[in-house]
Amino acid sequence: MSLATEKISLDVEKIRKDFPILKREINGYPLVYFDNAATSQTPQQVIDVIVDYYSNYNANIHRGVHSLSQEATDKYETARRKIQQHFNAANPEEIIFTSGTTHGINLVANGFSALLEAGDEILVSAMEHHSNIVPWQMLCEKTGAVLKVIPMNQEGELIYSSFEELISEKTKVVFLNHVSNALGTINPIKEIIKKAHSVDAAVLIDGAQAAPHIKADVQELDVDFYVVSAHKMCGPTGVGVLYGKKKWLEKLPPYQGGGEMISTVTFEKTTYADLPHKFEAGTPNICGGIAFGAAIDYMNKIGFDKIAAYEKELLDYGTSKLLEIEGMQIYGISRDKTAVISFNIEGLHPYDIGTLVDKMGIAVRTGHHCAQPVMDFYNIPGTIRASFSFYNTKTEIDRFIEAVKKAKAMLS
Numbered sequence: 532m533s534l535a536t537e538k539i540s541l542d543v544e545k546i547r548k549d550f551p552i553l554k555r556e557i558n559g560y561p562l563v564y565f566d567n568a569a570t571s572q573t574p575q576q577v578i579d580v581i582v583d584y585y586s587n588y589n590a591n592i593h594r595g596v597h598s599l600s601q602e603a604t605d606k607y608e609t610a611r612r613k614i615q616q617h618f619n620a621a622n623p624e625e626i627i628f629t630s631g632t633t634h635g636i637n638l639v640a641n642g643f644s645a646l647l648e649a650g651d652e653i654l655v656s657a658m659e660h661h662s663n664i665v666p667w668q669m670l671c672e673k674t675g676a677v678l679k680v681i682p683m684n685q686e687g688e689l690i691y692s693s694f695e696e697l698i699s700e701k702t703k704v705v706f707l708n709h710v711s712n713a714l715g716t717i718n719p720i721k722e723i724i725k726k727a728h729s730v731d732a733a734v735l736i737d738g739a740q741a742a743p744h745i746k747a748d749v750q751e752l753d754v755d756f757y758v759v760s761a762h763k764m765c766g767p768t769g770v771g772v773l774y775g776k777k778k779w780l781e782k783l784p785p786y787q788g789g790g791e792m793i794s795t796v797t798f799e800k801t802t803y804a805d806l807p808h809k810f811e812a813g814t815p816n817i818c819g820g821i822a823f824g825a826a827i828d829y830m831n832k833i834g835f836d837k838i839a840a841y842e843k844e845l846l847d848y849g850t851s852k853l854l855e856i857e858g859m860q861i862y863g864i865s866r867d868k869t870a871v872i873s874f875n876i877e878g879l880h881p882y883d884i885g886t887l888v889d890k891m892g893i894a895v896r897t898g899h900h901c902a903q904p905v906m907d908f909y910n911i912p913g914t915i916r917a918s919f920s921f922y923n924t925k926t927e928i929d930r931f932i933e934a935v936k937k938a939k940a941m942l943s
């Protein structure tokens with residue numbers, strides 16, 4: 532066997548058995564789940580961890596001396612270390628548990644309101660998720676900082692030369708996604724981080740859409756902040772992680788006040804707890820954090836190289852099949868992209884196609900995908916987005932293509 536085929540040897544039929552939901556029928560058809568960019572499905576291995584938590588050791592953490600509390604604390608902190616190792620962070624204090632990507636971004640944006648002055652500049656990309664636009668706009672309103680946008684081209688790639696023109700000594704923060712959720716484009720974040728650091732700007736990367744496909748090494752990237760959500764990578768909803776370099780996390784003020792995040796409290800003065808607890812006010816999603824650790828174990832056991840190679844196969848197959856349909860327009864054709872296909876068919880509304888393929892058991896997303904500026908750029912109201920995961924198959928793609936063709940015939 533050649534090295535190339537060896538890499539792709541992923542036992543999909545075996546993997547599919549791990550996902551109970553894939554046995555479901557929708558409208559009388561076996562479910563085809565192609566909305567992985569919105570949320571991924573959960574393997575039994577992660578579901579078992581959730582059941583085990585509530586069945587056997589549910590307790591609040593970091594507080595009680597009793598055995599259950601210690602057990603829960605140990606498992607939670609073990610999960611933090613697993614996540615640290617996965618992203619190769621230098622130490623576990625740099626891993627802050629959050630409720631998800633949106634929370635992580637808001638935490639950082641809010642922190643920067645203490646560090647920015649009027650006239651400072653923030654760069655964001657033209658292909659951001661709303662959760663990576665709105666918090667910065669709010670920050671600009673608060674501080675008088677100016678938001679500048681790195682433009683993209685028709686292929687759905689950032690225009691690097693424009694980024695080089697926009698960045699200057701005034702730039703304090705650069706924010707962009709590692710992978711665009713609307714288009715699948717993989718951005719050249721390493722070069723962008725390096726360039727941003729040459730003017731001492733901090734860089735926050737929204738890794739929500741990259742994390743299910745690419746194992747980011749935060750030290751190798753030299754990134755200042757990296758945020759992810761567990762629910763896009765086989766974990767539960769309502770939990771995520773903010774990685775931050777220690778020097779930055781120490782500089783930023785706490786986001787929320789409450790229990791867990793303090794060292795001492797009197798009515799005169801409160802001192803804050805050390806990292807990571809400074810940013811973890813209140814009782815966290817304990818079970819979710821532990822399950823996130825299990826999800827990362829699950830994905831690593833399959834292997835991110837294999838996942839990426841297999842998903843690339845699905846992407847190439849799906850793209851070529853879709854392009855056989857007349858009137859097909861695919862948005863986002865960057866050479867470097869994950870298994871996301873955003874498309875429209877000439878003269879048809881994406882919503883109508885989405886509704887009809889759902890009748891045939893197929894789940895895709897339609898709309899603006901929380902990235903309205905991207906839709907405005909292409910001058911469209913939205914797209915149909917099929918996003919694949921490692922548990923999808925070419926047979927499912929064939930069913931999808933048939934369904935799209937049928938829908939098209941019904942609507943034309």
Ligand SMILES: *Cc1c(COP(=O)(O)O)cnc(C)c1O
Binds near residue numbers: 633634708
């Ligand atoms: C899903 C997603 C988010 C938001 O994640 P939440 O889990 O909803 O907080 C942000 N950015 C990108 C690129 C995403 O794909």
